[in-house]
Amino acid sequence: MSFTVVSLGGPVAPEGEAMLAAAGITSLSTGPYPAKDEVVALLAAHRADAVIVRLVERIDDEILRASPNLRLVHKHGAGTNDIDVAAAKALGIPVMAAVGANAHSVAEHALALMFALIKDMRRQDAFVRGGNWAGKSYQGHELRGRKLGLVGMGLIGRNLARMASAIGMSVEAYDPFAPDDAFGRECRRAPDLDALLASSDVVSLHCPLTEQTRDLINARTLGLMKPSALLINTARGEVINETDLVVALREGRIAGAGLDTFAPEPPAADNPLWALDNVVVSPHVGGVTEEARREVSLITCGNVVSFLKGEDVPQRFFVAR
Structure with a gap:
């Protein structure tokens, strides 16, 4: 047949x-x-x-x-x-x-977005392309010694936990559905989401899109994060309320965002995120190396x-x- x-x-x-x-x-x-x-x-x-x-x-x-x-x-x-x-x-x-x-690929992409933000790569690339050369303009930092908070501890989260731990980050994850053996030497289990968001220097989203996770990151939860914190999304765009995220980024409530997914996709040409220099974006390619x-x-x-x-x-x- x-x-x-x-x-x-x-x-x-x-x-x-x-x-x-x-x-x-x-x-x-x-x-x-x-x-x-x-x-x-x-x-x-x-x-x-x-x-x-x-x-x-x-x-x-x-x-x-x-x-x-x-x-x-x-x-x-x-x-x-x-x-x-x-x-x-x-x-x-x-x-x-x-x-x-594609779990390893997505985990690498999340890490790449973290590096792009923490090393100020977007501004530095534009600076050099504009004919400039001055070390004093650099605003980079290290990931080493910072805390990574993972929302979701499936295969992607577990891969990223190992990668982040290897470069000197401490890692904690919130996932009420993950078995205990998902957490090991590289990652502690967070007791609740709010505590994880409030204590993390970088928050990376790796949860599926469900009715419970839709708009999980919103004005309230963004308000819990540190002003110096970075938000990474390689999950689904709908997990973040983009309107609330734009406000938080504009007002300095968080320091930056690395986004591989959006709602809807493809996003609109006039999406207000494009005007923000504390945002690094990619077109949902984390899992398609x-x-x-x-x-x-x-x-x-x-x-x-x-x-x-x-x-x-x-x-x-x-x-x-």
């Missing part, structure tokens, strides 16, 4: 495409953030058996019903907030994610092939079934 897989938001890595081809699967893809009508028409026309979700606005009930053959939705990454998981479950369509595949993209694609395509062929897939990759 032949199968068709559609990758929404761009093709998977070449190694993943090769895996699909070797299994005799027809692989199709769209460009980034395809229009909903385009997605529905493509899935219906090719009677897709599985969908790989990369860069899309949202996979909703209408899209899930577009192909009568649809048997699987697989996120090309870990976060599934762009998939209506409840609708998929109601239709009997399992949802999977490449859990942990070449190495991470390859690993995510191999896990995703391996799961898709196994599932369509009726073979076992490890339970840890299922979000809903």
Whole structure:
């Protein structure tokens, strides 16, 4: 039996495409953030058996019903907030994610944002490009000796805890759902979120987007942070209330922010964050290094092939079934 897989938001890595081809699967893809009508028409026309979700606005009930053959939705990454998981479950369509595949990459990216802020790289780059050269303009500091507060202690948080500890930071994390063995020599468990925010020099977000974490960082919680503190977000944009963050950054309630994710995505061209020189941004690329993209694609395509062929897939990759 032949199968068709559609990758929404761009093709998977070449190694993943090769895996699909070797299994005799027809692989199709769209460009980034395809229009909903385009997605529905493509899935219906090719009677897709599985969908790989990369860069899309949202996979909703209408899209899930577009192909009568649809048997699987697989996120090309870990976060599934762009998939209506409840609708998929109601239709009997399992949802999977490449859990942990890009954890090291995202942890490195969070650390890179910290370094960019603490070393004043944005201003220094502009200073030198402007034809200037004077050491007295430098406003850099060290991460060594500072406290990192992690919100979320999954695989990304655990990787980052090890990295930060290695450069001399103390690390504490808040995650009421993480098992005790997630915390080790490199990281203490914080008793509550407010205490973590108030005592940390750098706060890095690594929690999933849920109704409980939406707008978790807001005017009240930002007000708990030190005026010298830095905020890093490589989780989901909706975890931060951007309006409140802009006010806090403008008024010096916190010292800076390093952001890889936004709400919505892509963000508006006139987003007020762009005018702030204490902000470093990137376009949601923390988990898409070449190495991470390859690993995510191999896990995703391996799961898709196994599932369509009726073979076992490890339970840890299922979000809903």
